[in-house]
């Protein structure tokens with residue numbers, strides 16, 4: 222971007238390597254000292270990081286970073302379709318400079334960069350409400366964890382040993398973690414694609430136990446990998462995430478291992494992020510004696526509905542196959558009260574989506590405001606759930622079954638955050 226003079230000795234521009242100490246100092250003040258190792262790893266080792274993706278507002282005389290954000294390029298998978306996602310990270314403004322529109326300016330720069338990259342979705346695991354200002358919607362479950370109470374986890378009986386061992390993974394054998402995870406990922410869900418090259422910034426040796434970090438593990442039985450998980454040590458707790466097991470009963474050794482680890486880390490609490498495997502998830506509820514937890518949500522923005530639907534279009538055939546619409550050959554029209562779209566199908570296969578210039582709202586089958594449309598397309602809420610609480614989501618009765626079949630609920634747990 223071209224540097225922009227904002228007056229008062231402040232300039233908005235792309236950061237460069239010389240700014241890194243000032244950026245890290247900004248993070249320390251705004252986000253806390255515990256994030257420094259992780260952020261440094263992103264700047265120094267993220268395979269797709271470029272200084273073009275880091276935007277700052279700085280004091281020209283001292284070089285102090287007043288406000289900043291980072292664009293991260295990554296990918297998510299939707300029912301196995303890999304899509305480019307861009308994510309805003311490390312968003313912050315020094316307290317004395319807040320509410321002056323600085324983040325809005327940086328977001329405009331981010332949006333220009335995103336328009337060049339043409340992502341299918343823009344995502345952020347962010348603070349409550351803020352990103353709605355920039356057109357984002359809550360559209361996928363995020364985090365939350367079942368609290369593990371040491372007293373509820375059975376001890377190993379006297380004279381017995383753990384049925385499995387747990388081995389920490391370094392960058393060398395990260396592939397084994399990924400291969401096992403990929404084999405066990407559920408279908409009909411969203412997840413983050415993790416590539417081998419991501420090990421470069423995800424796995425680092427923190428300079429102290431107070432620093433936030435990820436640790437990746439294999440669960441081994443007689444030399445064979447029978448499970449994986451990673452732990453996220455952040456905000457003074459241990460979160461067990463992306464837990465996949467051949468045998469759900471191996472949850473107990475995993476919990477015992479993590480409780481022991483947490484004791485080494487000053488006894489911080491342990492939680493299990495809801496696992497994607499249903500049996501493992503149920504057993505976590507049994508072991509924690511906790512039926513339900515509060516979850517947060519990913520913010521998602523769909524920058525182009527046609528790009529999004531063209532990308533996931535191949536999935537529609539699968540979604541229609543076992544329904545009465547397996548030969549569907551008509552069109553579905555959708556209007557978000559500003560833009561109209563026509564989706565065409567032939568023999569139960571998605572053909573195309575075109576922008577429909579028709580402005581008569583009542584001509585459309587499905588009328589749905591942009592935010593609700595994002596939630597529907599992401600499978601966060603179904604048509605019926607949306608219609609149950611949003612009177613401006615309206616669907617012609619005859620088309621409701623088609624919309625239900627095309628856009629099912631997708632109960633994804635997407636980890637890690639970046």
Ligand SMILES: CC(C)(COP(=O)(O)OP(=O)(O)OC[C@H]1O[C@@H](n2cnc3c(N)ncnc32)[C@H](O)[C@@H]1OP(=O)(O)O)[C@@H](O)C(=O)NCCC(=O)NCCS
Pocket residue numbers: 251252288311312313314315318319320321322323324325326346347348349350351354
């Ligand atoms: C959140 C934060 C980045 C906002 O930065 P900022 O420079 O003050 O933001 P802006 O002045 O550009 O505000 C943009 C819009 O958001 C609104 N806004 C500001 N803070 C908000 C908040 N916490 N929640 C909701 N809306 C907020 C503003 O009123 C403004 O709305 P408008 O353009 O319609 O008038 C800043 O408060 C911060 O650094 N907080 C601590 C770190 C943090 O939580 N970062 C986000 C991590 S995900």
